[in-house]
Amino acid sequence: MISSINPSIKAFAVLIPGIMLGFTFDVFTPLLYFLFILGITFSMTDIPTLRWLKLFSPFVLIALGFAWMTVLYANQTFSYGEVVFSLWGLEVTTGSIQTGISLALRSLCFGALSLLFILTTDSTKLMLSFMQQCKLPPKITYGILAGYRFLPIFQHELQVLKQAHRIRGVGRTKGIKGRLNQFRRYAIPLLANGIRKAERVAIAMESKGFTGDKDRTHYHQMKVEKRDWLFFVLMIGMLAAVFILSYYLGYLNIFGKRY
Known part of the structure; x- marks a missing residue:
């Protein structure tokens, strides 16, 4: 296969x-x-x-x-x-x-x-293979992998924000100005949550001994x-x-x- x-x-x-x-x-x-x-x-x-x-x-x-x-x-x-x-x-x-x-x-x-x-x-x-076979730096591969894992989380958080606004009576607005205000209401909380999650991931990786060194062992050998x-x-x-x-x-x- x-x-x-x-x-x-x-x-x-x-x-x-x-x-x-x-x-x-x-x-x-x-x-x-x-x-x-x-x-x-x-x-x-x-x-x-x-x-x-x-x-x-x-x-x-x-x-x-x-x-x-x-x-x-x-x-x-x-x-x-x-x-x-x-x-x-x-x-x-x-x-x-x-x-x-x-x-x-x-x-x-x-x-x-x-x-x-x-x-x-x-x-x-795919990222492990790029790191092991193509010798791509671990900082790049793990960064891409972490960003990819964040996408479903952001999608879920966006749905939560929309439902919270709807409960509080903030519906979808019409017009260009209204769409811009709506985008700002969604973008700022998502950006803040993204920064916090990125900091937590960075601290967690450092606490596990991740330094970005290429000479490292791998649990999953590709x-x-x-x-x-x-x-x-x-x-x-x-x-x-x-x-x-x-x-x-x-x-x-x-x-x-x-x-």
Whole structure:
């Protein structure tokens, strides 16, 4: 299962294809790799299909918006081919349509890769892996982890503040001035509570002997095993295979230059 893969290896296995796909402007390459990502997501993870579709639906809307704007406002490099139709004085060519579809598919690939990483990665293990495998300073990793843990607390405190104001007869105000006053009523208590919690966490970490030294032992040891490298080779190797196949079929297009 992908959830057991080392987070650092998984991050690079997702980041490299995302960067490489950004150089392609044909339809075939991102489409084939997007189908591969879908196969990996639904065969090697336990992500519920309905939940994945709900989270992925915003990426579809964003991809359609990117495609539409690219079709209408493609530059001269990508406006090759015959004119298909004109809209509002803008000529839409076969090249601009292909570029728009390619951009949409790349956006879908980025979204699918992001969900694959986010939904199968534990935040604590991710920070530990960055600290142990990537040698990220403990001050940064523990700071990020502490801030991430504060988010649900702030959300709960915001709900408590809203309920307290509602009990005291302070309802939602209208207008820009009213919204600013409402934001100030919420922001000041949350900021004060955040400062107090940060001080308590800092004192607690110092009392436990945390100094930010890199030469430290870890209760949870994050190891890189054979299966981690197999997953990395699978993701990068499939990307290379898609590029090679696209090249031999004559579809590969990098920055508007067909190979």
